[in-house]
Amino acid sequence: MPNQALAVELSSVRRLLLAETDPPRLTDEQTAAMERRWEEAVAANPSLFDGPTVVCAGLEWKDSQTLLLTWYRATYRLYLLRLDPVHAVSAPSVFVSVAQPTDDGRLLVGRMASSTAAPGRWQLPGGTIEPPEAGAALDVECLRRHAALELAEEAGREVASEELELWTVTRGDKGNLGVHFRAPACPADELAEQYTRLVSAESAQGRTPELDRIAFIGSDADVAGLGGHCADFLPVLAARHAASDMTVQAHMRR
Numbered sequence: 677m678p679n680q681a682l683a684v685e686l687s688s689v690r691r692l693l694l695a696e697t698d699p700p701r702l703t704d705e706q707t708a709a710m711e712r713r714w715e716e717a718v719a720a721n722p723s724l725f726d727g728p729t730v731v732c733a734g735l736e737w738k739d740s741q742t743l744l745l746t747w748y749r750a751t752y753r754l755y756l757l758r759l760d761p762v763h764a765v766s767a768p769s770v771f772v773s774v775a776q777p778t779d780d781g782r783l784l785v786g787r788m789a790s791s792t793a794a795p796g797r798w799q800l801p802g803g804t805i806e807p808p809e810a811g812a813a814l815d816v817e818c819l820r821r822h823a824a825l826e827l828a829e830e831a832g833r834e835v836a837s838e839e840l841e842l843w844t845v846t847r848g849d850k851g852n853l854g855v856h857f858r859a860p861a862c863p864a865d866e867l868a869e870q871y872t873r874l875v876s877a878e879s880a881q882g883r884t885p886e887l888d889r890i891a892f893i894g895s896d897a898d899v900a901g902l903g904g905h906c907a908d909f910l911p912v913l914a915a916r917h918a919a920s921d922m923t924v925q926a927h928m929r930r
Contacts, residue, residue: 683848683909685916690741692845692855694814696807697733699748702757702765709763714753723791726751730805730814732768732853743845745770745853747814749807752793758850768851772823773802773909775843775856775917776833778864782894783917785902785910786830786887798899799907800856801830801887816842816855823857830886832874833867835859844916848908856913864892894918 733746754767776784788797803826824837840857871890878885895918896911
């Protein structure tokens with residue numbers, strides 16, 4: 677597995693606030709570079725969609741457990757400008773993921789399909805955040821609902837959004853901000869069946885599932901055995917899960 681920088685876990689976050697701000701203005705040169713890169717990307721992968729997205733403008737600790745995320749509206753093509761050697765901008769994405777544990781202490785992970793923006797990457801079910809309608813607020817409950825939707829769409833696992841607990845926040849590659857939720861445990865066989873039904877339903881509609889494989893891992897040591905590459909936050913969260921599971925088991929033995 678290629679070397680990659682690990683995400684930094686902001687583990688003391690217990691409360692997350694979100695505030696919208698105006699997007700930065702791009703120069704004419706930056707706009708031209710962005711459009712050129714987007715055309716090249718679409719030529720290579722026609723399935724790419726320039727949808728609306730939330731970009732992190734800044735982070736500020738309000739107190740020891742409360743983090744303020746300032747964000748602005750953009751579309752996916754802005755992310756390609758981060759790669760430009762001359763006209764690059766800082767545009768950290770904001771995404772959610774769901775840690776779905778099994779009842780035997782493992783985590784469900786999935787591999788992104790070839791039709792996605794990150795083919796072959798192993799990660800937790802999740803995705804980037806879309807902004808609400810103009811004038812509407814973006815808050816943790818919006819993120820929670822989006823996380824539940826991603827879990828259903830990618831893994832076939834339907835969980836009420838209120839059952840997802842805010843687990844942790846990570847800051848990773850390019851400053852990307854991950855807001856990670858944790859779902860109630862479920863038997864691995866049941867999760868595998870739900871994923872199989874999802875794949876069958878998507879295939880019947882002529883669609884390709886976003887995750888072309890799923891697997892179950894017990895700790896960060898299992899990540900290397902998946903093969904290919906993984907999201908930078910996956911080893912961090914796998915280690916966190918393993919540590920919390922060991923704590924629970926120790927408590928149960930008392």
